[in-house]
Amino acid sequence: xxxxxxxxxxxxxxxxxxxxxxxxxxxxxxxxxxxxxxxxxxxxxxxxxxxxxxxxxxxxxxxxxxxxxxxxxxxxxxxxxxxxxxxxxxxxxxxxxxxxxxxxxxxxxxxxxxxxxxxxxxxxxxxxxxxxxxxxxxxxxxxxxxxxxxxxxxxxxxxxxxxxxxxxxxxxxxxxxxxxxxxxxxxxxxxxxxxxxxxxxxxxxxxxxxxxxxxxxxxxxxxxxxxxxxxxxxxxxxxxxxxxxxxxxxxxxxxxxxxxxxxxxxxxxxxxxxxxxxxxxxxxxxxxxxxxxxxxxxxxxxxxxxxxxxxxxxxxxxxxxxxxxxxxxxxxxxxxxxxxxxxxxxxxxxxxxxxxxxxxxxxxxxxxxxxxxxxxxxxxxxxxxxxxxxxxxxxxxxxxxxxxxxxxxxxxxxxxxxxxxxxxxxxxxxxxxxxxxxxxxx
Numbered sequence: 247x248x249x250x251x252x253x254x255x256x257x258x259x260x261x262x263x264x265x266x267x268x269x270x271x272x273x274x275x276x277x278x279x280x281x282x283x284x285x286x287x288x289x290x291x292x293x294x295x296x297x298x299x300x301x302x303x304x305x306x307x308x309x310x311x312x313x314x315x316x317x318x319x320x321x322x323x324x325x326x327x328x329x330x331x332x333x334x335x336x337x338x339x340x341x342x343x344x345x346x347x348x349x350x351x352x353x354x355x356x357x358x359x360x361x362x363x364x365x366x367x368x369x370x371x372x373x374x375x376x377x378x379x380x381x382x383x384x385x386x387x388x389x390x391x392x393x394x395x396x397x398x399x400x401x402x403x404x405x406x407x408x409x410x411x412x413x414x415x416x417x418x419x420x421x422x423x424x425x426x427x428x429x430x431x432x433x434x435x436x437x438x439x440x441x442x443x444x445x446x447x448x449x450x451x452x453x454x455x456x457x458x459x460x461x462x463x464x465x466x467x468x469x470x471x472x473x474x475x476x477x478x479x480x481x482x483x484x485x486x487x488x489x490x491x492x493x494x495x496x497x498x499x500x501x502x503x504x505x506x507x508x509x510x511x512x513x514x515x516x517x518x519x520x521x522x523x524x525x526x527x528x529x530x531x532x533x534x535x536x537x538x539x540x541x542x543x544x545x546x547x548x549x550x551x552x553x554x555x556x557x558x559x560x561x562x563x564x565x566x567x568x569x570x571x572x573x574x575x576x577x578x579x580x581x582x583x584x585x586x587x588x589x590x591x592x593x594x595x596x597x598x599x600x601x602x603x604x605x606x607x608x609x610x611x612x613x614x615x616x617x618x619x620x621x622x623x624x625x626x627x628x629x630x631x632x633x634x635x636x637x638x639x640x641x642x643x644x645x646x647x648x649x650x651x652x653x654x655x656x657x658x659x660x661x662x663x664x665x666x667x668x669x670x671x672x673x674x675x676x677x678x679x680x681x682x683x684x685x686x687x688x
Contacts, residue, residue: 304339311341388412402426403446424448428636428649431455441636469635470626470663470672479529480659485635496529521575538575549573563587563668591666594619594640596675598627598662600651604680607655611679614648615662624667629660640664654679 304320311318321338350359354374361379363370365387372381390412398416399407401423408418424444431440431452442452471491474480483493513533514522525535557577560566561584569579594617601612613632617625617640625645628635631652638647651658663674 304337307339307341311339311343314341314343316341316343428647439634441634469628469637470661470665471628471635472659472661474657474659481528481532561587588668590669590671591621591623592619593671594621594623594664594673596662596664596673598660598675598677600660600677600679603678604682605654607681608653610651610653612648613651613660613677614646616646617662617664619645619664622667623664623673625662625664627660627662630654630656630658632660651679654681656681 307320308318319340319342321340323338348356350356353359355361355377357374357376359374361372361374361381363372363379363381363384365384367387368384370382370384372379374380391410391414393410393414394412396410397406397408398410399418399420401407401421403423403425405421405423406418407420408416411417423446425446427444429442429444429450429452431442431450432454433439434455438455440452440455442450444450469485470482471485471493472480472482473491473493473495475495479496481493481496483491486492508527508531509529511527512524513527513535514524515533515535515537516522517538521538523535523538525533528534552571552575553573555571556568557571557579558566558568559577559579559581561581563584563586565582565586567579567582569577572578596615596617598613598615601614603611605611613627613629615627617623619640622639622641624637625640626635626637627647629651631654632649636647636649638644651660658679659676660679661674661676663672665672
């Protein structure tokens, strides 16, 4: 009896190990991403040495497994064996239920599944580890300028230089445009032109002067002009009806020693009958006075031929009195008192410059000027190759401008001159451009 009990114990241990091994194998299969089954021991029944009835137990166990959607199995574990003969054993009932495979679709936070981290403007990617997203933290947002992407640095023609960047800067500078630069119209039949400015399409605003002007005086008659000698000394005068300047260039003899020694002394100019007008010696040695008209000369020493004609006398601000020519050619009235004149305009601060003051013969320069005033001065820019001179009123036309010169082949002087409209006071500034010789061809 003792020997039989020992064998029975051994068989029980083997049975238990067998069942445990089966459960372990089934558990390992469920940990893989393949279709597996979960094995449950749902009941057992001892046959009580062949006298027990286990049919009811098996029926109940089978029904319970079917209700769970599993596959039922019944195993007989023998006991109390001697050789191949067993006198007792028990039935083991198991149920294999399908175990679903977990994927990132069914369990997004499973280890290895993809994940992201994001803020308002940046996103990073990674995967889950231990139920936590291991993606790097996204960079902090940068707050850009509210105008980012808008056009900026727009020139006078509406062309943008770039767009506003995140930091508020513009991606490009103001595009160059020739709009506003000085230009000249075509010439009429006698060679006269009009000055204007370029528009955004490159067209000149000036129109060709009418041929009717060809039989009259030039349009710029009476505007200032100058004539220079080889060392840059100049005399100032006015343009005549035919377009010539009323003065000639200073003598070349002055280039070695400056002005004549008697500059500023009194002088006079007389007509054929001895009538004179007074003036002063200029730097060139010429007298500033203009001789009286020959029409004033009468015959036989009597009164002037225009005695009795109307005449006027004007003060420094343009106020005048009207009278008649006396026998000696003088006017019967005097100019109005200076006390009745208004205060003069504030002096302007004139400036004229060339982008280069030393060039090779045949090259051009860019001349720019600024009267630095908004008062109604009568201003003019003149010099070699600027024909007609550029006239403007700072109060209505703007006080600054620029233009390209004609090719320069000798020393050239460019002048900005503004005249006070009430008293005629003249202010000027000049810039000289020297030449260093032409480009030799080899």
